[in-house]
Amino acid sequence: MNELMLSGVTAAKKMRWCTVSDPEQRKCAELAKALVAVLPPAAVAAFARLSCVRAYSTADCIDKIRANRADIVTLDSGEVYSAVKQFGLVAIAKEIYSDGGCIMAVAVVKNSSLDVRSLRGVRSCHSGVRWTAGWSLPLGFLLSRNYLTWTKEQPLSNDVSTFFSASCVPGAATLAPSLCAACRGQKSYIRQRNYHCETSHNEPFYSNHGALRCLQSGAGDVAFVDHLALESIEGEREEFSLLCTDGSRAPLSHFAKCNLGRGPGGAMVTRLNYRKIARKFLTTVQMLFGQRGRERSHFPLFNSSAFGERDLLFTDVTEKLAVLPDGMDVSQVLGLDYVALLKGLGHEGSSLEDSVVRWCCISLAEQKKCEQWALSIKSDPLVCVKAASMSDCVEKIKRDEVDAVSLDATHSFIAGKCGLVPVVTEYYGRKCVPFSLVFLFRATRNIFMGNLAGRRSCHGHMYSPAGWLLPHTHNMSVGHNNSFSCNPNKAYSSVFWKGCLPGSQGNLCKVCMGGMGEAATKRCADNHNERYYGNIGALRCLVGDVSGKSYGDVAFLEQANLEANILSLRLTGWSEGWQPADFELLCPDGSRAPLSDWESCNLGDVPPNTVMTRPVLAARVYDFLMKSQETLSASADADFQLFESQQFGESDLLFKDVTQCLVHTSHLDYRTILGEEFYTHADYVFNCTHSDILEFCDQDVCSIF
Known part of the structure; x- marks a missing residue:
């Protein structure tokens, strides 16, 4: 043994591993013997004292570790969250499998007429209550599609118990006893001898392999397990199939495409004051007995076949343990999406947050409109949360600091890449809204597409479809465009002398004005x-401020509501005298046209704005929006209109002002809503354009260890 290992060993103290069955107890005892056999004399005193503490369930293990009667246990990540957030334990290591640190939840059935949309009333087998693949991911999926409804007036387990006709959900006895009806464990009035529906191998249907036993024995019609357990299905594998999210079925080998979601795998927990000792212990046993350990012939750490059960101490298909550094928040260990899902499923208990919808607002004007919205509706309470930008809204939704926001097409693309899903899409009375280039004076005859070099530009905002994503694909200036065909920022910086692209920096901020008064920024x-x-800002930029200074030569904006915005310049006191006839469109072929010719003179189609949220909230946010829309549309002369912003001094606050209604789209993928052409172009652009928000979203808890 090298000095590094020896120094870690000699610093260690007695280690007590918590086990939940006789087979696991035997494996733990064999590990203790193996340590004595292979450790040098200087380390024997430390690890020869490894002891195995028998508990009757994983919940009992958590209690024993808290009470200093045991030190360490491996848990499913759903239980890890509870151990950390509710009981003050700390995660110290994660299991890493052949394809990373995550598992995929799958729904397994015997070949039948069942599909994922028709599970109400069937008998279900689950690996464990609050387990990632057996509970959280499948229920999150069923809620997101509204196949399972949850009123929130009672715990989710109550609604699950009425959704399925019979179930075995080990660990659910105290939540909803009917969820244990299909379990087969021994019943006893003596706590330590009652194995029925416990999170222990003494319950035959416990864990992923137990849930498969439940299905194979005929006690259930569907088993919710992780994909790692599929290899253990014996006999005629073709008798079984997976339920896919689109309603189809697929062979067991197709789990990568046919699954109900992905989440973190197992992890080890201990008390906070014992974390350093426990880390050293895990590091040492892995160096000795892991897949590449030099003493693995004495004791294969990730193999339980000799003890008559699977996944004892660790999951058998574990490749290695990733020992976690100090200071890692549970969101970093388990991932933001998964933690947000668990909160949405009520893992922290009920709270005021469960009954409200938190809407993201990116300015003082939006905040005021949102607050008026909250006062005008008869539905679940609405809370208005401030953010700095649309990108900041996406991050806040992912962090579970806010619930929903309506995003333009490019930000919808970003949100989709970040794991958010559509709820509704704004409907404008036509499929898409083409956008056009507008320029200021008819008398300025030397401005046209292809001759914009050295001009001053006005853009709606960073990542806006009309102001950022699409214009750079056209020939703005000879000799400049092709060099930066996939990076709008470089294209605009190269072509224009200066401009205003809110959210940018350098010369493309020099024409911008900032805010005033309450909205000072x-x-x-x-x-x-x-x-x-x-859009209204780009138009203001084009005509300049009240003094006539700080203006642009060309504006990139959407055609929608353009003439009304031009007329509003005078009504809002921004600038006098401007009429639609004072502006012209620049066409891709180098010609110019009046505003009325926008259908033939435009630079492309912009998909509609979409309300995005976390998957588990999709049905709830949709219900809130429909109730809100119904309430506010009941009276056309009401003081507050959801799709009107003029009284708040801006346009397109919270939603586009041209919106006619909100259309249900949570059954559609965001890629379908955007359209293949727009999606492909956005993907191409972001592959070579740095984006802080996409970098934030790309932090994959499944592959970072």
């Missing part, structure tokens, strides 16, 4: 507080 802020933000 630094120049170039990526929200409505910047007076040149959005």
Whole structure:
């Protein structure tokens, strides 16, 4: 043994591993013997004292570790969350499998007429209550599609117990006894001898392999397990199939495409004051007995076949243990999406947050409109949360600091990449809204597409479809465009002398104005507080401020509501005298046209804005929006209109003002809503354009260890 290992060993103290069955107890005892056999004399005193503490369930193990009667146990990540958040334990290591640190939840059935949309009333087998693959991911999916409804007036387990006709959900006895009806464990009035529905191998249907036994024995019609357990299905594998999210079925080998979601795998927990000792212990046993351990012939750490059960101490298919550093928050260990899902499923108990919808607002004007919205509806309470930009809204939704926001097409693309899902899409009375280039004076005859070099530009905001994503694909200036065909920022910086692109930096911020009064903000802020933000802001930029200074030569914006915005310049006191006839469109072929010719003179189609949220909240947010829309549309002359922003001094606050209604789209993928052409172009652009928000979203808990 090298000095590094020896120094870790000699610093260690007695280690007590918590086991939940006789087979696991035997494996633990064999590990203790193996340590004595292979450790040098200087370390024997430390690890020869490894002891195995028998508990009757994983919940009992958590209690024993808290009470200093045991030190360490491996848990499913759903139980890890509870151990950390509710009981003050700390995660110290994660299991890593052949394809990373995550598992995929699958629904296994015997070949039948069942599909994932028709599970109400069937008998279900689950690996364990609150387990990632056996509970959280499948229930999150069923809730997101509204196949399972949850009123929140009672715990989720109550609604699950009425959704399935019979179930075995080990660990659910105290939540909803009917969820244990299909379990087969021994019943006893003596706590330590009652194995029925416990999270222990003494319950035959416990764990992923137990849930498969439940299915194979005929006690259930569907088993919710992780994909790692599929290899253990014996006999005629073709008798079984997976239920896919689109309603189809697939062979067991197709789990990568046919699954109900992905989440973190197992992890080890201990007390906070014992974490350093436990880490050293795990590091040492892995170096000795892991897949590449030099003493693995004495004791294969990740193999339980000799003890008559699977997944004892660790999951048998574990490749290695990733020992976690100090200071890792549970969101970093388990992932933001998974933690948000668990909160959404009520893993922390009920709270005021469960009954409200938190809407993301990116400016003072949006905050005021949102607050008026909250006062005008008869539905679940609405809370208005401030954010700095649309990108910040996406991050806050992912962090579970806010629930929903309506995003333009590019930000919908970003949100989709970040794991958010559509709820509704704004409907404008036509499929898409083409956008056009507008320029200022008819008398300025030397401005046309292909001759914009050295001009001053006005763009709605960073990542806006009309102001950022699409214009750079056209020939703005000879000799400049092709060099930066996939990076809009470089294209605009190269072509234009200066401009206003809110959310940008450098020369593309120099024309911006910032905010005033209550909405005071630094120049170039990526929200409505910047007076040149959005479609109305790009138009203001084009005509200049009240003094006639700080203006642009060309504006990239959407055609929708353009003439009304031009007329609003005078009504809002921004600038006098402007009429639609004072502006022209620049066409891709180098010609110009009046505003009325926008259908033939435009630079492309912009998909509609979409409300995005976390998957588990999709049905709830949809219900809230429909109730809100119904309430507010009941009276056309009401003081507050959801799709009107003029009374708040801006346009397109919270939703586009041209919106006619909100259309249900949570059954569609965001890629379908955007359309293949727009999606492909956005994907191409972001492959070579740095984005902080996409970098944030790309932190994959499944592959970072």
